[in-house]
Amino acid sequence: MKFVNLKPIIYVGLVLLFLTSCGENKSTQNNPVEKSINDLLSKMTLEEKIGQMNQLTGLGLSDEMQYNVREGRVGSILNELEPTVINELQRLAVEESRLGIPLIFARDVIHGFKTIFPIPLGQAASWNPSVVEDGARVAAIEAAAAGIRWTFAPMIDVSRDPRWGRIAESLGEDPYLTSVLGAAMIKGFQGEDLSAPNSMAACAKHFAGYGASESGKDYNTTWIPELQLRELYLPPFIAAAEAGAATFMCSFNDINGVPSSGNPYLNKTILRDEWKYDGLLVSDWGSIEQMIPHGVCADLKEAAELAANAYVDMDMMGFAYINYLKELVESGAVSEKIVDDAVRNILRLKHRLGLFENPYVEVLDEMPFYTESSLQKAKQAAVESAVLLKNDGNVLPLGSKVKTVAVVGPLADAQADQVGTWCFDAEPEHSVTPLTAIRNEYGKKVNVIAEKGLVYSRDKDKKGIERAVNAAKRSDVVLFFAGEESVLSGEARSRADISLPGAQSEMLTALKATGKPVVLVIMAGRPLTIEKEVKEADAVLYAFHGGTMAGPALADLIFGKAIPSGKLPVTIPRMVGQIPVYYAHKNTGRPGANVDLIDDIPVGTLQTSIGFTSYHLDAGTTPLFSFGYGLSYTNFDYSDVKLSKNTISRGETLNVECTVKNTGKYDAAEVVQFYMRDKVAKLARPVRELKGFEKIHLKAGESKTVKFSLTEDDLAYWNEDMVKRAEPGEFEVWVSPNSQTGKAVSFYLK
The missing domain is CATH 3.20.20.300 (Glycoside hydrolase, family 3, N-terminal domain)
Incomplete structure (x- = not known):
């Protein structure tokens, strides 16, 4: 690599390496493993x-x-x-x-x-x-x-x-x-x-x-x-x-x-x-x-x-x-x-690895595959991995008034695709799909009408969409399982267009035209650009590729036996042209403000009349969904953030706390996130940086005080002289449900 200012570091590193090597030579004599390695090496x-x-x-x-x-x-x-x-x-x-x-x-x-x-x-x-x-x-x-x-x-x-x-x-x-x-x-x-x-x-x-x-x-x-x-x-x-x-x-x-x-x-x-x-x-x-x-x-x-x-x-x-x-x-x-x-x-x-003592594998009559415990853990992982992005009118969870559901879409019953990329040893026949799980677990409570509409995610043949629409018309709610086949993500599976492939978007529009509530469940290997689809759907659950037990997990989430608690680990852009888009960006000298989107600009507007700030004319300043975002079936109230002190000296620890209350009617989990910003530094710093998080479980009406801390090392960053250090000045912290909300509280490092 062609980096600058490395000579002092390399010199110090070489000195430390020499001293360390000398120490290792002495300690090796008393370390039986290292002695064994050296003895064997001498014979090779x-x-x-x-x-x-x-x-x-x-x-x-x-x-x-x-x-x-x-x-x-x-x-x-x-x-x-x-x-x-x-x-x-x-x-x-x-x-x-x-x-x-x-x-x-x-x-x-x-x-x-x-x-x-x-x-x-x-x-x-x-x-x-x-x-x-x-x-x-x-x-x-x-x-x-x-x-x-x-x-x-x-x-x-x-x-x-x-x-x-x-x-x-x-x-x-x-x-x-x-x-x-x-x-x-x-x-x-x-x-x-x-x-x-x-x-x-x-x-x-x-x-x-x-x-x-x-x-x-x-x-x-x-x-x-x-x-x-x-x-x-x-x-x-x-x-x-x-x-x-x-x-x-x-x-x-x-x-x-x-x-x-x-x-x-x-x-x-x-x-x-x-x-x-x-x-x-x-x-x-x-x-x-x-x-x-x-x-x-x-x-x-x-x-x-x-x-x-x-x-x-x-x-x-x-x-x-x-x-x-x-x-x-x-x-x-x-x-x-x-x-x-x-x-x-x-x-x-x-x-x-203990291979010198025990090199062989025990050949078992019964392999420890698909045990009850393993399947339950896989299901829980799929439950917690799903992110609720939208839930207009509290469509989810489905209540007792729902008597008939239409289960549609190319991912509703796709055993191989739901396990996702890069799992060579998966056996798709062991995957429990959403359709199977809904029928098995909830088929006695609701009538299930199944119609794929599209055979696979890239399918552009729209002939089957009419059958899916007819199923929707006969139902109380539509569950549309959309997304990507597993082969579309993973190694060497890059996409320039990351919208829903095939005719899935057209199918959603047709389903929405029935007037029935539509729950869109996305099963994919990446964030997709789904702004249009999010607007059309009544509820959106982003489930990624959920593995063997994706179906039972999604069925429980849809019917309320489980409550969504996932939060996005990555930003979802509105459109591909925003990429790269991420929460920890720099502010720039002209942060986006007074945004006039392309369709709102009057014809003949002067070049100077709509300002000069940092944004896309067709996308604005924000992504579709930000890092850390995720809804629940309940609501959480965050109280004001409290600091142990307003000013800390080097070597001291700042303690931060915030009380979170479940104000809804469901017992649920919430990921409480802790962010920081260095407001003024020699090098421009991100507008927020994640410094901690805690997933808490609260019963309806219950409160909990969540505590975080910051040390001088947490405030430090790499400077242009390749030394990591904290600088005195003003810092801000947030305790919030995602990377875009919450009230900042300031403190100072002396």
Whole structure:
């Protein structure tokens, strides 16, 4: 990366690294794991070391794979799912290879293995770390039973462009929320003891800045000043390291022209020297080889050299290290110490997973899939992931006066699509759809008329819409399940137009013309531009892709057995031209004011007559729905915010409290959000920054005082001299239900 003012930091970092290395040499003598690693390393040939740095996809018990394992030419295997095959390959490694080093078996287990939870963006809408941790724990138990001990999750890329398909895998647009929920996911995957047979090594990805891909296109280039990198994109990774994430993964993108798989500043200076991270750093699939089309390497040999010297420990399906690293070391282009350090990180992970003591997976007669407990947790996650965006006339929940419901739309009974993207091991036949759940759970109370209208989300054949309209005419209320098929989001599934695909919008208009109340339920992998649809619908429930138990969760929400509590983890734009649009924006010198929208400007108006402020003529100043937004079937009243003092000195803590009361008739949960603003600083600061949140449960009429605190470190930000510090002056805080409301209260830092 081409950053400025780095020499003082690098010098200090090198001094600290030297001192730390000296300390590690002394402590290693008393650390049995490190001693074992060094002893084993001293016995390894260069070829065996490089073999540990090679990760291959599964080929079953093919002759090629058996040869690679016996000869120590592979350290980890991806995508092998048969426990008996895993055990045989492990036996070859432990009993027939020269040094008996066990393998790590890995798989993408992103939001569930068999029991699928909502997509990560949906889980983030719960604003509930326990929900996220439970989802990862269930995934770990199920996957580990099949022999998988390493997953490539959580994806903690801060994501502010809904055109990017991988926003579905993210935890939203905010670094604080992403940090908290990412740490919870790591805890769920790794459990209390990483060496336990039902735990998996987590992998914090993608390091780093992948969510900033230009125009929302996957794998695309990024241009990120170091201040923004440190302030926005790196905090979730710092939190992941502090949470004990066993591994990190390089991102595909380049930053300022330097691909992450060949970036020593990221992988060495920051990750190793500054953060003292001692876990394993793996490339993404083929990302070392892909530095050739990036245009920074002429061939695979050069790519191997660049990646090794950028301290990438393991090559995932790139074949660069296994083919060229020995030659590069022998020629002096790559130091063998770099290879040794990489192998130490790999062996350390194998020790932490307990593979040297217990390399085999127990072959079970009955796998722990779809247990009652797991399904209940998946359902609760889907309940808490749904966000109520609109509820005119309290259409929801459906009351006793509703006798007939029309269940329509392409997502009403789409078992495969509701599980969402990137769940290779999902079994759609186990998904319970909204139509099935409504019939099973509420079919005795209401008459259900089912008519898809459109066969799939992209369907443009309008012939079936008439049948859906006829169903609507015979009903008391219409439940329209719309959105995206799962294939439209996820990796390499970027969209320039993020409106409802196919003829879904036309279908909604036709349904609304019947005069019947229409409840629009969106099941999608990203925020969609649905301003027109929100205006037409009477109620809107944004459910993302909710996983195996999406149907029962939505049925309970619609009929009032469950109460919506989700809040948006990402902004929903009015139109795609607003992107990027996010809550923590800078104010500018001319913030939007006196807005005249394009259709309101009189013909012949003078150029100077409508003012000069920052907004779009056709979209105004605000998104459709802001970060943190979400309604309930009840109402919550926020009292005035109280501060422990109006002025604090450096080193002191400011305590903040606010009383929240449930003033409605339903017992419900509310996500209380805590924001801050530095009003005057040397560098312009965001209009708000999330600094805390708490999900509380209140009975009807109940109140609770919610407390937050701020320290000097919370007030600090990265300055242009690359030092993070707080500046004296005025600050504002809000305790509010979302990022756009609430009354600001000021305090001062001396």
